[in-house]
Amino acid sequence: MDFGLSQDQQILRDAVARCLADTSPLEHVRECAGRDNPLSDTIFGALHDLAVPAMLVPEEHGGLGMTLLDAAVVAEQLAYAVTPAPFLASVVLAPIALSEAGTNKQKCQWLPKIARGEARIGVAISATVQARDGAGVQFAEGKLSGTALFCLDFEGADAYLVADAGGRLHLVPALASGLKATRLTTIDRTRSVGELSFAAVETDPLADDGGTASARLRDAGRVILAADSLGAGQAMIEKAVDYAGQREQFGRPIGSFQAVKHMCAEMAARHEPCRALVWYAAHVFDALPEDASLAACHAKSLTGDVHRFVARTATEVHGGMGFTDLLGLHYWFKRIGFDRQVLGGPEAVRAEAAALQGWTRAA
Amino acid sequence: MDLEYGPEYDAFRAEMRTFINAHRHLAPPSAIRFSRPSAEAIRWQKLLIERGYTARTIPTEYGGYGADPDILTSRIIAEEFSRAGVASGLGNQGISMLVPTLLELGTEEQKRRWIAPTLTGEIVWCQGYSEPGAGSDLANLKTSARIENGEFVINGQKIWTSTAKQADMIFCLVRTELEASKHSGISYLIFSMDIPGIEVRPLKTMTGHAEFNETFFTNVRVPVDQIVGQRGQGWFVANATLGHERGMLGDPDALENRLQALIGLMQQESIGEGRAIDNAVLRDRLVALQAEVTAMKCNGMRILSNSLKGEPGGMAKLIVKLQSCEVAHQISALAIDAMGEMGILYHRSPRERDGGAWQWNYMFQLGLIIGGGTAQIQKNIIAERGLEMPREPKLARIYDEAKGAAGMQTDRQGAA
The missing domain is CATH 1.20.140.10 (Butyryl-CoA Dehydrogenase, subunit A, domain 3)
Structure with a gap:
């Protein structure tokens, strides 16, 4: 019985805290928050040096195969320093989705790049919780149509993971034809979210796992x-x-x-x-x-x-x-x-x- | 993070489950608060001591089971009694507060004489700490003991003495050194409640019951050797046990049991064709409380792991009394709301639910928020010890300054 953080997790926590104390001071946060794209490349670079993007990527795909508790330890520190850096979608959710439900091809294509910090994937699953303003994405005849709101880690994403009305996840390249991406501006200028509109967009669905x-x-x-x-x-x-x-x-x-x-x-x-x-x-x-x-x-x-x-x-x-x-x-x-x-x-x-x-x- | 206890502990748990299943017919109905243990309860207590399911770490020469302290074993024992809904070992003030004090600071003779019969429930104790003028400021107590012919002669009044009516003995804080400073003039005495000059008057509370008493002492004569620790050290002796009381008021299993009872109630209570739990607003409050109880259980496991590693409980521990009492009170409040008009039934009314227990709890738990260190005192402790915030300047100094300022103002007015 040991209810608490392991020694490794405490070391991780302290390393991330030190890194952010240097790279995410309030002046830098202010500067990022004033931009259209607040996500800071310098901070992401520093987090990459700590192998943060590789955390949840399985070892066979070049990652560290760590746990959600490790990611939660990092998330706490990111918020402590109000860090304007991509994390929730690109470092946590995308690797989990791909490793739990991706096709072999998708895993091999994306996971090593995520681990190396070379690819970022935004995640739009908001409609599986509550569809507002008629949002929702339909999957028919191999194509996606409709709107997905509140895509997380929106700016600078190379691809998006989108949930359709049945809860099935799809991987869509950012430059796919028929896809329109619109920035949404929120109270929190340290995060980046957007809206994705699909007009019969070709998709690469993840393995059908019934949601x-x-x-x-x-x-x-x-x-x-x-x-x-x-x-x-x-x-x-x-x-x-x-x-x-x-x-x-x-x-x-x-x-x-x-x-x-x-x-x-x-x-x-x-x-x-x-x-x-x-x-x-x-x-x-x-x-x-x-x-x-x-x-x-x-x-x-x-x-x-x-x-x-x-x-x-x-x-x-x-x-x-x-x-x-x-x-x-x-x-x-x-x-x-x-x-x-x-x-x-x-x-x-x-x-x-x-x-x-x-x-x-x-x- | 490891939520497993390990094979050795799993075996202990299995063994204990077997024991409970085989013997649960011998267990008394769940202990009636503040009452003297029945003959049945004393027999059950003795069986539990013999098997090591209570008084586990008390040395055998003082009537305990004599095992080494082991936090996980204690935790499993508490969990299993709670899970089975079977009365665990007695947890009265004598056992939870006096016994640890005697073990730490009592003389050999005191330990041999008092601990064993206290553990079995044959001697019942009450606690004489609070006074009408000494609540949060306990060290301000005025009940005095002067020495006369080799005896303490005690005069004064105590309040909140639960079980004083049933008690054989009292452990009591009295002022023995009148000229000493506030904290160093107090002694910790133990004496019989049968001595002439002791009068116990029931203290009826808002619940309609007298869960407490007021106890009056008029020239009560106690032999000078019935003191624990030295004269003038009573404050420090008592502080060793106040910690035990605060720990007792924050048991996460108790919260879980109240929550389960609330879930059961909300699934049974009907509102028209539906049940209380079908009401979206009431259900939302129920899930919110479930999250709070889950958080307190996790917080409890965190404290447990910290003590296993010999680390201090820190903030996780400091907040337990305040939060647990608050959550417990909110659970009872939701039960009453879920019952609607039925929620007001009390005093053994027809149609009353659960013997009026929810209303009683709702009121009594407010007492627990106030007692054992008020919520406000708890917040001072959290702020000053946990957050290291600046202490309140000495009240006397402020009072003097205020008086001075008021005097100056009067002068000015006079001059004008």
Whole structure:
């Protein structure tokens, strides 16, 4: 029994944290966030030096064959430094989809390139959670038609993985004829998302698994978003505590006032159990797949709610300064907002968790 | 990350399951809170001690099973009793708080005399800590003991003395050194509740029951050797056991059991043609609580692993009391809401559910949020020890300064 990070995972965590402290300082984040394509090549290059893109690629395809918990450890650090770098889709979801459901040809073509940081794949599975604005992609006669919203790691992708209405995944090159890609701009300028429109686009479907692979991607995506939320929440709590220790009013640090102190304690008390839950959800994704979907739902919905509370409370602890752009606190606030909504907000995810347990009667 | 206990522990678990299945007919119905153990409960307790399923690490010479401490074994024992829904070993204040204190700081004679009958449930203890004027500021306690003819003579009042009515003995904090500073004037005494001059009055709470008492001492005479630790060291003696109480209030298995009961209730309660769990709003709240309980269970496993490695519990441990009590209270609140109008039935009304347990829990758990270190004190601890935030300046200094400032203002007004 050892519920916690292994020594290797702690080393990985510290290495990524050091790397990002150097390569993702707030000035660089600001600069990236002001661009149409915020994803930073310098940061991605530094992460590549740490072999991050190879993490989830199986060893036989030139990767490290690591686990989702390893990826969650990295995700937490990326969010801690509000890193504008591709990760969720291109480093986590695409390798999982290809290795679990790709054809042999797809694996050989893409996985080694992903591992070497030479190819990036965006992932659009939003419609398998909730189709808004009539979004949805149909697969008929070997071609895709329709619209996929909220493609993750959108900018600079060489190809996209898209779920059709039946949950089957398709690999489509970015330059495919009939495909139109439109950037979407979100509150979180450290992430890149877009919309894909398909007009009878030739596709290369992954092996037909009846939607299992897209469900696995949903679980993995939720865990990584939860881990991201955890890292951003951790950063906000630390910043609030530091600020409250320095800022003086009425002749003493505001952190010595119980009104302020208790806000910080409440954040910590609600945040800390999330850490164990996120670790658990990431661990069972590989080790106990039958528990993975429910655990992913719990981690995603709880971090969504807890860190919304942390984001607003930490901002309040900073008083007027928290509301300004000067401190850049809002980058973490917005990162948490993104993590909460993407792949299902807490209510949607809890409805799925209820259905998984047979608590929802067929209407 | 490794969630397996390993073959040796799996074998222990299997052996324990066999024991529970073979003997569960001997177990008393789930312990009635604060009552004196029945003859049946004492027999069950003795059987559990003999098999090492309770009092496991207490040395045999003091009536325990005498095994080496092993966190995973203790964890398995708790899990298996909880899973089977069978009464585990007694967990009263004598066992959870006094016994560890005596083991650590008692004299050999005290250990031999008191621990064994406490473990079997034959001697019941109550705790005399809080006073009307000493709650969160416990060290402000005023109950005094002066020495007269080789005896302590105790005068004062204690409050929140659960089981005082049934108790044979009390472990009690009293002020023995009047001239010493607040924390170093306290002693930890143990004495019989039959001594003349002790009066116990039931303290009825909002639940309608008297789960607690007030205990009054008028010239209660106690031999001077019935002290644990030295005179004036009582604060430090008691602090060794307050940690045990806070650990007790945050058991993740208890949360899981309440959650399972809530799920069962929501699948049974009907609203029109449907069930409570078919209501999307109530169901959403249920899943949210399930996530919270799962997180607390994972947090518990994290604390367990940390202590296996000899690492401190850190923030994961500091937040347990605050969070567990809050989640437990919310579970009861949802149960009442899921029952709709039925949720208000109480006092053995017709149509009442589960003997009124949900309403009782809802109210009593508010007591637990307040007791054992209030939520506000817990937040101070989390902020000051966990987050290393600045401490509150000495209250006296602020008070004096405020008084000074007020005086100046009066002067100014006078001048005007």
